Amino acid sequence: MLCAPINPSDINRIQGVYPVRPQPPAVGGYEGVGEVYSVGSAVTSLSPGDLVIPSPPSFGTWQTYIVKDQNVWHKIDKGVPMEYAATITVNPLTALLMLEEFVTLNSGDAIVQNGATSMVGQCVIQLAKSQGIRSINIIRDRDGVDEVKETLKNLGADKVFTESELEVKNLKSLLGDIPEPALGFNCVGGNAASLVLKFLRQGGTMVTYGGMSKKPVTVSTSAFIFKELSLRGFWLQKWLSKEKAVESRRMIDKLLGLVQDGKLKYKMELAPFSDFKTSLDKTLGKLGSQPKQVIKF
Ligand SMILES: NC(=O)c1ccc[n+]([C@@H]2O[C@H](COP(=O)([O-])OP(=O)(O)OC[C@H]3O[C@@H](n4cnc5c(N)ncnc54)[C@H](OP(=O)(O)O)[C@@H]3O)[C@@H](O)[C@H]2O)c1
CATH class of the missing domain: 3.90.180.10 (Medium-chain alcohol dehydrogenases, catalytic domain)
Structure with a gap:
């Protein structure tokens, strides 16, 4: 080796x-x-x-x-x-498959993901960009956040937010000309997963593929009843x-x-x-x- x-x-x-x-x-x-x-x-x-x-x-x-x-x-x-x-x-293949397996995306559509600094996250940004798909990216708060945002934007990220920047009432107002995403990826859990759910459009799907924070995914009742969100999982080894x-x-x-x-x-x-x-x-x-x-x- x-x-x-x-x-x-x-x-x-x-x-x-x-x-x-x-x-x-x-x-x-x-x-x-x-x-x-x-x-x-x-x-x-x-x-x-x-x-x-x-x-x-x-x-x-x-x-x-x-x-x-x-x-x-x-x-x-x-x-x-x-x-x-x-x-x-492992990671690039996971990114490619998750973009293909769950929701049919067309050029101009958007996805949202947390853990955007992960290798999977970096690949999602670039593979989405190459298909004309916009990406909304959530990262952890940290020192040197501007540098991290710059790096992800250079890869093709449309929006990059820290979790604390998303402590606002109206997330949609942060999207500008980006449409509400139909597909979200979660590899963190806890609050970072709730933020992915909040960004999703009516009938959207969140795919969980990791649990880096070791915190559970919690979903409001209204997200199921009124927003009709779907929660799925992905495991490369199974695929x-x-x-x-x-x-x-x-x-x-x-x-x-x-x-x-x-x-x-x-x-x-x-x-x-x-x-x-x-x-x-x-x-x-x-x-x-x-x-x-x-x-x-
Ligand atoms: N289901 C599958 O088939 C499959 C396949 C591949 C990967 N995965 C999963 O995908 C995830 C990412 O894998 P990777 O190899 O791409 O990651 P990686 O490049 O090793 O990066 C680790 C990522 O986890 C974040 N992180 C670490 N500790 C955290 C914490 N306590 N809370 C929140 N975020 C934390 C890091 O964020 P910072 O930049 O903020 O440190 C970074 O984004 C992992 O959970 C992995 O198990 C699953």
């Missing part, structure tokens, strides 16, 4: 709070990129030196050498920067288990193409394996908001 990220779900698996977990003792990590080192005599589709990613992603990417069946590995273009190859199968191997590889190649064309980017920090503990602390939020940690072996 060349490198692999630390994703929130990797932490959840180690914590034992994820619904699927490997049998211990086990190696962590779920996605990453490697170089083929050697192949068995019956292997025809891969050669030493090929750049490969496990697709669908699978357990145990935080190690130097992995032996798995050739079908596990998806060969990718050698020109892809390794930190992007290592991170494409991938529906015999989607071929389709997911096609989508991954599309996403990697966007990366190579400079049309998809997100913040990452490549760290040597010797700094693993610091990277883990950064992922756990012990050192404040940090970019995605990618470990280089």
Whole structure:
């Protein structure tokens, strides 16, 4: 393996709070990129030196050498920067699928999301923008908020609000010429999820795909009765288990193409394996908001 990220779900698996977990003792990590080192005599589709990613992603990417069946590995273009190859199968694919699977969006429509600084959030902004879809983005309050807003706007975000900026009576007045969104994404829960619901238009749908604040989603009775909102959930692992191997590889190649064309980017920090503990602390939020940690072996 060349490198692999630390994703929130990797932490959840180690914590034992994820619904699927490997049998211990086990190696962590779920996605990453490697170089083929050697192949068995019956292997025809891969050669030493090929750049490969496990697709669908699978357990145990935080190690130097992995032996798995050739079908596990998806060969990718050698020109892809390794930190992007290592991170494409979980978060960017989730962003792409959530934009396609729940509501039919047309150019000019809008979406709203919280956790907009996450890798999924950054991908949602760019993928939406490329389809002419406007994005309303909610972030946590923090120091240096202007810089974060600027970064997200440079990716294509139309509006970026901190949670405290949304403590107003009439959210619609903040939208300007952006239509009320039919689709919202929630990876935070608590107040940040309530704000996504408030932005949604009549009959809108909120898709929950994460719970970073560990706070529950609460919904008013009137949101169901009078606003007729729908609440859905998305889990990539479930989607991938529906015999989607071929389709997911096609989508991954599309996403990697966007990366190579400079049309998809997100913040990452490549760290040597010797700094693993610091990277883990950064992922756990012990050192404040940090970019995605990618470990280089
Ligand atoms: N359901 C699925 O299939 C699926 C697939 C992929 C990802 N996910 C989920 O999507 C979420 C984002 O993943 P990612 O890898 O894209 O994230 P990431 O790049 O690792 O970034 C973490 C994000 O979580 C936010 N955050 C951290 N602690 C928080 C807290 N206590 N309260 C509110 N926000 C907090 C961070 O905001 P700051 O910038 O403010 O620190 C940042 O936006 C995670 O919940 C992950 O499990 C789910």
